[in-house]
Amino acid sequence: MLSDKDYELLDKVFLKLKQADFTCSDVVLGPEEVRVLVDDFDDVNNQLVEIKKIMDEFEKR
Structure with a gap:
C-alpha cells in the first residue's frame, strides 16, 4: 500500500513523465x-492502467 509520501513522489514522477x-x-x-x-x-502499475484508460476516454471526446 502506498503511503502519503509515496503518493507525493508518484505525483512528481507522473509530472516528469508528462513533461518529457x-x-x-x-x-x-x-x-x-x-x-x-x-x-x-x-x-503503481494498476494506477498507470487506470490513468491510461482515463486519458484514452478523454482523447475520444
Missing part, C-alpha cells in the same frame, strides 16, 4: 522516485 512526453526529452528520476516505483510496482 510533451517535450520529447529524457526523464531523470531520483533514487527515492525509483524506489517508490520498484517497491510499489503492482500498485
Whole structure:
C-alpha cells in the first residue's frame, strides 16, 4: 500500500513523465522516485492502467 509520501513522489514522477512526453526529452528520476516505483510496482502499475484508460476516454471526446 502506498503511503502519503509515496503518493507525493508518484505525483512528481507522473509530472516528469508528462513533461518529457510533451517535450520529447529524457526523464531523470531520483533514487527515492525509483524506489517508490520498484517497491510499489503492482500498485503503481494498476494506477498507470487506470490513468491510461482515463486519458484514452478523454482523447475520444
